[in-house]
Amino acid sequence: MDKKLLTIIVPCYNEEESLPIFYKTVHEMEDKLSSVDLEFMFVDDGSKDRTLEVCRQLHKQDERVHYVSFSRNFGKEAGIYAGLEKSKGDYVVIMDADLQDPPAMLPEMLSYIESGEYECVATRRVDRKGEPPIRSWFARKFYKLMNKISSADIVDGARDYQMMTRKVVDAIVSMREYNRFSKGIFGWVGFKRKWLEFENVERVAGETKWSFWKLFVYAIDGIVAFSTAPLVMASIFGVIMCLVAFIFIVVIIVRTLVFGDPTSGWPSMVCIFLLVSGIQLFCMGVLGQYLSKAYLETKQRPIYLVQEEE
């Protein structure tokens, strides 16, 4: 029987320090993965350091190493997409370059996939050790909210570290949306998934590419991509404001009839104006978010552009 091929996809942005360590670590544990042939697919996401040279070097050294280099930084989601699209493996696994996704789990993941019982083996962190507490707090709140307002099943602490069969890869590649929110996409495609848990590991070298602000924008993107609840909320806001206004009208008419009409209430009027126009602007902003995403989708721009590929 022919051996199956396992593709390891690694999105890399400024990982000149981590990438060689990553390759070495996986290389050293290869005998535990002897039931499959390996293929590496490094995606250089427009790095500004020597990541591309590291990729070239590794390719020269080991012909199973392939790489794609983007013309600029397109983001990790685009990197994952490119990797999936270019991968040839019967099985595919996505891993970070910084060894925060422990390669030691690969044999276990592989055994679940090979058993044929699962199409996808996903991982989640059970803690967020070594992360600023405020970031963890926001992250937890985000997942709670997201699961309330979206039908895609998005798991707290879920990593992009997943192994899947060709079936799942093809399903994900067929989703050509421009605004990619991988965590949502993985949940959306479904298929039988096995969850493995692990404790957070800190990155081996280099530093995180995610600032708090970037994560915040990412969270908003996720909500807009996988839920239309904010649009419903905007309408509900409108209905509530109408009800409040109606009650006010009744109160004012009754008061005028009973007590006469002393001209007063200017400050309260200003407050109401401010509140209502604030809510209106907010709702318009929500609409704008969806409109802008729809606008970008209709342009059908490519998800990434390749500068060099081997």
Ligand code: UDP
């Ligand atoms: N990454 C990428 N493009 C980006 C940002 C990050 O390909 O624009 C890669 C990065 O090289 C790493 C992975 O995505 O392999 C995770 O990034 P990072 O470790 O900075 O995120 P964290 O683990 O802190 O969430």
Ligand code: MG
């Ligand atoms: Mg990391």
